[in-house]
Amino acid sequence: MLDDARILVTGGCGFIGSNFILHLLERYPDCRVVNLDKLTYASNHANLRDVEGDPRYRFVQGDICDGELVDGLMAEVDVVFNFAAETHVDRSLMEAGSFILTDVLGTHVLLDSARRHPNVKRFVQVSTDEVYGEMSPGARAKESDPLHPRSPYAASKAGGDAQCNAFFETYGLPVIITRAANNIGPRQHIEKMVPLFVTSAMRDEPLPLYGDGRQVRDWLYVEDHCRALELIAREGEPGEVYNIGADNQEENIRLAKALLQLLEKPLSLIRFVEDRKGHDRRYAVDSSKLRALGWAPQHDFLSALERTVQWYQENRWWWEPIYAGPFRDYYQRQYGDRLASGVPYDPEGGTPQ
């Protein structure tokens, strides 16, 4: 399926998409990859600078909502991986229109083009465990669970998933949906929690931790995610959904403490700040369906975190310029007031209620 395939990757200049393109080009010497990316604030052209001269790789700047552009690319490929999305929950609370455009309409444009191009043999929709909504303690989402998205971001991704189901049922388009847990690893934009915390700590700035910091996420190293996507494209069943999670469930406060320890920075950098509105308390996925295909994660929580921290330590050139750009305005808007009224971590006092 992938050996000598022509592959369209959308959103390949973002975090997971760039890791995936590098993974594909390394694993499949005879594949060819077209990367369609709009280059939003979340992207970084430098993510793929190592393969810019590779004749197997082509970059096209553009929007997945542009049907004409998409049709032209779709005619040339066998497999599609749709990573392109607006992805930041906090931004979706400020403005959700762009999420609906890209995550719902953009997915629809891609699907509609793919169904008119029988050369497309697989369409992999890269979705998220957030579409299931929050999980009660001990529960893990199964693929057959009803969707209960609770943020505008999760709702827009669920809309994309619903489009995928409709195109499989109506036109028999060979679509597979994947729903991964929270990823960590190299090249994630610094406004997301883990890179924000790592780079803030390296700058001796406070780590704004939402609420009581007891929210649980199921951390997945990005390389494990890439291996899962590759396997699902090859061995997965069209029309099916596959959860991707490594069973690395940790509270945000434990994550913050662990990364401060790795960086040898004081815990007093942690600031408890006003919580995100509607913040899902806990996510966790059951990925036994994927494991039955032969996948197993290679990184536990600590190994994933160590590698991530090390990458940001070794690649200051990548993230330092972002602090000097428009990110500052976003940071001020999101955390300015929160930090001003934040509560510093007190090792004796536990977490605020």
Ligand SMILES: NC(=O)c1ccc[n+]([C@@H]2O[C@H](COP(=O)([O-])OP(=O)(O)OC[C@H]3O[C@@H](n4cnc5c(N)ncnc54)[C@H](O)[C@@H]3O)[C@@H](O)[C@H]2O)c1
């Ligand atoms: N990051 C996670 O923890 C996580 C977990 C599960 C699923 N996902 C999903 O994986 C995918 C990739 O996530 P990420 O964290 O790498 O995102 P990201 O925000 O780092 O990158 C998104 C990329 O999509 C591009 N893009 C945005 N709108 C576009 C459009 N209209 N047309 C073309 N390109 C566009 C951006 O320029 C950027 O390069 C998303 O679909 C996301 O929902 C992410």
